[in-house]
Amino acid sequence: MAFVAIRTTVDPMKLAQAVRGEVHALDSELPVSRMKPMDDVVSEFLAEEQMIASILGGFGLFGLALAAIGIYGVIAYSVSQRKHEIGIRVALGATSGNALALVLRKGARLAAAGLVIGIPAALAASRAIGSLLYGVSPRDVTVFVGTPVVLVVVSLAATYLPARRAAKVDPLEALRSE
Numbered sequence: 001m002a003f004v005a006i007r008t009t010v011d012p013m014k015l016a017q018a019v020r021g022e023v024h025a026l027d028s029e030l031p032v033s034r035m036k037p038m039d040d041v042v043s044e045f046l047a048e049e050q051m052i053a054s055i056l057g058g059f060g061l062f063g064l065a066l067a068a069i070g071i072y073g074v075i076a077y078s079v080s081q082r083k084h085e086i087g088i089r090v091a092l093g094a095t096s097g098n099a100l101a102l103v104l105r106k107g108a109r110l111a112a113a114g115l116v117i118g119i120p121a122a123l124a125a126s127r128a129i130g131s132l133l134y135g136v137s138p139r140d141v142t143v144f145v146g147t148p149v150v151l152v153v154v155s156l157a158a159t160y161l162p163a164r165r166a167a168k169v170d171p172l173e174a175l176r177s178e
Contacts, residue, residue, distance in 0.1 A: 071158040087174020096167035107159025
């Protein structure tokens with residue numbers, strides 16, 4: 001089976017009849033079938049890879065959602081355990097902003113610890129997966145800057161809800177529950 005590629009600046013399907021005529025003029029025995037633009041050929045060739053990339057991207061988003069839920073759960077539990085302490089702080093004059101900052105700092109420390117462990121691990125793993133990547137280098141700056149930024153934003157967003165709840169702690173209720 002032989003293939004012919006023609007570069008054109010006009011719609012390639014408009015030239016289909018002319019191409020068939022030229023091929024038949026050269027050899028009337030040659031069949032001309034399956035004429036399609038190169039964009040279609042490339043998209044058919046890459047369809048499976050694009051589907052796999054979409055599935056993996058979906059798993060990545062699912063993992064990000066699970067991480068956010070996990071961070072929320074850990075911080076919410078921590079806030080519930082420290083409700084008495086936060087109530088005492090508020091009773092002694094701490095503002096709701098101080099209570100909010102206290103919990104947000106804890107979430108930020110957890111995110112920083114994850115980055116300190118995760119970035120070197122990702123750099124080490126990038127060597128192993130370098131041959132599997134297409135169109136991006138294993139140590140792409142956008143990925144190694146964008147991913148940590150997204151993770152920090154998600155972790156702080158997951159921390160914000162329990163922090164806001166901690167900022168609204170009523171000192172009398174917190175002290176009474178002990």
